[in-house]
Amino acid sequence: MTQYATPDLIGAVVYEGHDPGDDPGWRDSGATTRTLYSRWSRHLSGIAALRMALLHRDGQAxxxxELLAGARRHQAYVEHADGRIGGLNLAPFADYVRISHALPADVHSEMTTDDVVDLLDGGHMVMASASKETGRRPKRDPGKIEDHMVLAIGHEAGHIHFRNPAGHTKQAREAVLPVSRFAAHFDGQGVSLDLPGSPRPYIPPPADPKLRRGKPQNAQELAARMRERIEDGRWASDQTYTKAQLADLFDVAQETVTTALAILRHKGLVETRSKIGTRPKIANRSWTTPDGLSHSAHITRTLRARIAEGKYPAGDALPSQVELAREFEVARSVIQYALQPLKSNGLITRPPRSNRFVVTAVKDEESAR
Structure with a gap:
């Protein structure tokens, strides 16, 4: 699976300057014209990585x-007035992945290879921003790293297994590198994908755009659309949206979103928290815990108590964010939010080039009050 229609022609395209539009198999990509394929095929590494993940989950994709069209509707690509195509815009791309494919996706604007390893060990795949030469000529200096994604699929014995959608040989496409060498090609950004265990059949959209429903016409219709997404899993329980994000996704006014959310809250389907947003309500669990705190505040209090009790002595590393998210049954973003007060009060610090927070003290100003 590559970003080009014919894998055997990749070497000629990337190293010999051949026009990808000369590929006789261009129609297999789903492009409507040869010119469209020629223009976009060099920019589809992220789309190809997503397609690999969907094929892994569903057996088809x-x-x-078709994936590119959906990503562009979410403004996931920067398209300049002069016709140039910029890189993949990770935040709207992750929105597209979550909303259109019911695939939990988190953007990581700053991450280390240790973070990648943690996510892989936690059962995720990671779309990593990396050099196009990753896996092709890994011993060479990658130079400037831009506008390319590889799909990291596993970690074993200090090596990262990944797929490079622009690999010119089978070995380059299905590659393995030591973590330290992968780091030389990785620029510290990516999107983690949390693939469910059971496959879900892919249902293609209607071929005729006129058959697709238009935007909701009123708050009642918007509430019905949101409820559909909650019930079929396209709006997952760990996905939180602001009113502005929902208004943009459904192409409606924020006032319409406000009314629709009130309808859903009345039915007990969603819950809203100030300055955070709205998410589907989870059965037998809400944003508050038995002690009346938010989940992030509850986690902060619990970790502070563990440090004070010596469970996490000074100099020891805390469990990884993936491990803490699994323990407390929350999204990793909640863990990140919960760690901030501990960091601000001097209880923990994150050493350079490390993905783990280390305990630096056993008392802080907050615990002393």
Whole structure:
């Protein structure tokens, strides 16, 4: 699975300057014209990585250009006025992945290879921003790293297994590198994908755009659309949206979103927290815990108590964010939010090039009050 229609022609395209539009198999990509394929095929590494993940989960997936069309509707690509195509915009791309494919996706704007390893060990795949030469000529200096994604799929014995959608040989496409060498090609950004264990059949959209429903016409219709997404899993329980984000996703006014959310809250389907947003309500669990605190505040209090009791002595590393998220049954973003007060009060610190917070003290100003 590559970003090009014919894998055997990748070497000629990337190293010999051949026009990808000369690929006789261009129609297999889902492109409607040869010109469209030629223009976009060099920019589809992220789309190809997503397609690989969907094929892994479902056994089938939309074509590259069907996926591209959805990503562009979410403004996931920067398209300049002069016709140039910029890199993949990770935040709207992750929105597209979550909303259109019911695939939990988190953006990581700053991450180390240790973070990648933690996520892989936790059962995730990671779309990592990396050099196009990753896996192709890994011993060479990658130079400037830009506009390319590889799909990291596993970690074993200090090596990262990954797929490079622009690999010119089978070995380059299905590659393995030591973590330290992968780090030389990785620029510290990516999108983690939390793939469910059971496959879900892919249902293609109607071929005729006129058959697709338009935007909701009122708050009642918007509430019904949101409820559909909650019930079929497209709006997962760990996905939180602001009113502005929902208004953008459904192409409606924020006032309409406000009314629709009130309808859903009345039915007990969603819950809203100030300055955070709205998410589906989880059965037998809400944003508050038995002690009346938010989940992040509860986790902060619990970790502070563990440090004070000596469970996490000074100099020891805390469990990874993936491990803490699994323990407290929350999204990793909640763990990140919960760690901030401990960091601000001097209880923990994150050493350079490390993905773990280390305990630096056993008392802080907050615990002394």
């Amino acid at each position: 939309p074509t590259l250009f």
